[in-house]
Amino acid sequence: MRNRAFDLIVVGAGPAGGEAALEAARHGLSVVLLDENAAAGGQVHRAPTHPVLDASAEGAALRKRLAESPVTHLAGRSVWHVEPGFSVSSISSAGTERFTAPWIVVATGTVERIVPVPGAATPGVIGLAAATILLKAYGTVPAGPTVVAGVGPLVYAVAAGLLAAGGQVAAVADLASPGDWARRLPALARRPALLAQGMRWISAVRRAGVSIRFRHTVASVAGVGQVDAVTLAPVDQNWRPRPNGHQTVTARALAMGHGLVPAAEIARALGADHRHDSVAGVLVPKIDPLQRSSVAGLYLAGDGTGIAGADAAIHAGRLAGLTAARDAGALDDAAFERAAGLIRKARDRAARVGGAMAQLMTQRPGLLDQVTQDTIVCRCEDVDRAMIEAAATSGARDVNQLKSTTRCGMGPCQGRMCGEVAAGLVAACHGVDRSVVGHWTVRPPLRPVPLDVLLGDYAYDDIPKPTFEPR
């Protein structure tokens, strides 16, 4: 396996990772930037797969700056193993590669929380974040009527985006009430551009005659191998589905999402301290005001440290790169303090808006009630709620015990999609807080690795073999 040494490894080329790499390189560090996608930009500025599709200005600018910088940006690399000190192993169509550096910035963003309902594993049901990727990068959308459901600004971004792309929106189901939105207006008003964009989305949806149902969720999805219909249900203020008032709409697709969860596995694999954020209901790494984790040399930035949005991620990423450069001795304390002070202010200002949106999306306890007994929770291993509750009542008190008894979270996604829901269900079963039931243990490989790729293409004769006596 090739081994390449750098001053700094940055994992994740979204707004945070991209800025971290650029900032550190500007101060003279040799930087390798590893990312799973074909181009930099992260999910928020995901690059179009074809030049005829328009890219976001921010994404195009970030990619241009990276291309013109000394940063070694390696796209299409999935990180499957990390070791303290630091060593990072990646896999790509080029095979496996290993990178070493004394400093590392991890900016791996989030995964979407999708709280399932009966039929939600049917092909044609996608995440809200997935729908934004279809719109931004792939230029391909469901032609048939699509239900857009969940919580947060993405609901309206996706509904308006689908309409603009020539799709049809059958209905919008928003868990939030108009009052929930109104309470976030003061924070949003600090960023008039964002507020105006949100208003444009909502008016586009209304103009198209799409009914927006506030305080509604998806109760079930009908169809075998494809979506035929989606049933919507009103919810109470804790997002608990009400027994009456259900309505079924004909649909060919459903885009559904319930907020974002930091992707913490690399920082956890490296032993960084985490804490359960009881407001957001997710595990977040402990970082200092300069983006340092509890592990010396490991810096964290972006939504992976707690949801604050893409604008905050830009500044957090720059600060992580700057702090790494300082700790590497690339700039003196006075220069560092001057630069860091300004970036911190900008980061905290942007985070207030992002934080208000994150608060809107904070999962309320009743939402888990939409997961009925026969709802598939773990799509990879076909584990439903009844199996999870049976395991919990027969003694599984944390998620790892649940995993070994049911295989929930043991499939190829490694529990990334079902983990938070499964944990919530175990906690509910025992009547305890979600933080009590723990988190999946992080183990390599962090991403599925085909064995033949891992082994490489060496010949049998390359393997060192002992010689035996007598000859």
Place this chain on the structure above:
Amino acid sequence: MAKNATRAKLARPNPGATAAMANDRPIWIRAPELERVARCTIFVDDAAVSAIEGECLATALAASGSLNLGASPAGRPRGMLCMMGTCQQCLALIDGQRRVTCMVSVRDGMQVRLGEGGGR
């Protein structure tokens, strides 16, 4: 799962949204800009399917009517879900390798086998 029954009929460029709904098939549509660019051919379970070089394989499959990509251990169909390489639901056998179709770019002549990527 009768997912291959109509594949030959589907292997033509953009049947159009109206036709798709009339036939009750979950066809996806490409942006008009994409409809104007040159096509290549991929092979999905040996049937020729028109696609665009460089586009996302998962959406190319969706645009040709294939949403059932992977399969759960119990044999239930699975399709694209996260579109960012995390959920592994859209696994297929691509040129002999198990890969998530949402992170693969279409190449001319690509061989895709569905329903064999997931499960065990």
